[in-house]
Amino acid sequence: MxxxxxxxxxxxxxxxxxxxxxxxxxxxxxxxxxxxxxxxxxxxxxxxxxxxxxxxxxxxxxxxxxxxxxxxxxxxxxxxxxxxxxxxxxxxxxxxxxxxxxxxxxxxxxxxxxxxxxxxxxxxxxxxxxxxxxxxxxxxxxxxxxxxxxxxxxxxxxxxxxxxxxxxxxxxxxxxDYALTAMMLFVLVALCNTTGKRIVALVSVATTIGMNFIHISPLNVFVATAVGCGVGVCLKKSSS
Structure with a gap:
């Protein structure tokens, strides 16, 4: 046995x-x-x-x-x-x-x-x-x-x-030189399997683009992450 x-x-x-x-x-x-x-x-x-x-x-x-x-x-x-x-x-x-x-x-x-x-x-x-x-x-x-x-x-x-x-x-x-971007896009698409996650992803991308337009690139990843997390938490609370 x-x-x-x-x-x-x-x-x-x-x-x-x-x-x-x-x-x-x-x-x-x-x-x-x-x-x-x-x-x-x-x-x-x-x-x-x-x-x-x-x-x-x-x-x-x-x-x-x-x-x-x-x-x-x-x-x-x-x-x-x-x-x-x-x-x-x-x-x-x-x-x-x-x-x-x-x-x-x-x-x-x-x-x-x-x-x-x-x-x-x-x-x-x-x-x-x-x-x-x-x-x-x-x-x-x-x-x-x-x-x-x-x-x-x-x-x-x-x-x-x-x-x-x-x-x-x-x-x-x-x-x-596209390899890292392509890999991250794969991970993003694989994870965005619900409406809430797609909204978080879109908000994060929009925040990053906006930060780039106003030339604050050293902080764009951190700000986009914080904004995306905040939106995700709000969506989770509203759905529960």
């Missing part, structure tokens, strides 16, 4: 991994292309081949990595680079706090929670929070493998871009 239970558990875990791979595949494709561009830029800046792969492995933060690369190439010291990276990624504190409450029913150990927090990105947060809010059966194997697939794709893209940079730099700079 015990052996049969273990076999069933392993079979269930394999099913979770397959499902996570299927759901993560669009994000993986976007991550690979964006990291590929990052690898090309690192080599063009005179950095060694191993550098983009190592940064993708240990830092794993798209915007922060590009910002750090820009600071490195401009001759900035280590402190501004570290502080800029921490500031850009400060939103992960709120994301992790939110997910820690949602992960209760999943039953993760402390180590697994730490691994999950390290692999949490904007896109995985959006997909996982939506899944947990919808009360879809979710296991630790699904969540961890989802993050792992995305991370491996990011590392592979960074290394591949570094290796191929000598031959494809011009092609990359002109043809693949």
């Amino acid at each position: 015990r052996t049969g239970s273990l076999k069933n558990l392993n079979y269930a875990e394999r099913g979770d991994v397959k499902e996570s791979l299927l759901n993560a595949s669009p994000i993986m494709a976007g991550y690979f292309v964006v990291a590929f561009v990052f690898g090309v830029m690192c080599l063009n800046a005179g950095l060694p081949v191993w550098f983009p792969a190592a940064m993708c492995l240990f830092v794993y933060a798209g915007t922060a990595q590009f910002a750090a690369l820009a600071l490195l190439t401009s001759g900035a010291s280590l402190l501004p680079i570290v502080l800029s990276t921490l500031l850009i990624n400060s939103r992960h504190i709120l994301m992790s706090m939110y997910m820690s409450k949602k992960l209760g029913p999943v039953g993760m150990s402390g180590l697994k929670k730490s691994l999950y927090a390290f692999g949490l990105t904007d896109e995985s947060f959006a997909m996982h929070s939506q899944r947990l809010e919808s009360r879809i059966a979710t296991t630790a194997s699904y969540l961890l493998s989802f993050n792992a697939f995305c991370h491996v794709s990011w590392i592979t893209g960074g290394f591949a871009g570094a290796v191929a940079s000598e031959y494809l730099a011009k092609f990359i700079s002109f043809k693949l």
Whole structure:
């Protein structure tokens, strides 16, 4: 009986991994292309081949990595680079706090929670929070493998871009810079499955466009997020 239970558990875990791979595949494709561009830029800046792969492995933060690369190439010291990276990624504190409450029913150990927090990105947060809010059966194997697939794709893209940079730099700079935008659009469309969510998305987009028109671009993401959250809370209260 015990052996049969273990076999069933392993079979269930394999099913979770397959499902996570299927759901993560669009994000993986976007991550690979964006990291590929990052690898090309690192080599063009005179950095060694191993550098983009190592940064993708240990830092794993798209915007922060590009910002750090820009600071490195401009001759900035280590402190501004570290502080800029921490500031850009400060939103992960709120994301992790939110997910820690949602992960209760999943039953993760402390180590697994730490691994999950390290692999949490904007896109995985959006997909996982939506899944947990919808009360879809979710296991630790699904969540961890989802993050792992995305991370491996990011590392592979960074290394591949570094290796191929000598031959494809011009092609990359002109043809693949749409990848991050396309990936975010996929996530947005996938999540906007109710009228309320579509309203929140439209309000956030309109706020961002308005902020751009009045030239307050450094704050547009934060303001649009705050306005969108406020509208979402109001809609949820009015419907309850």
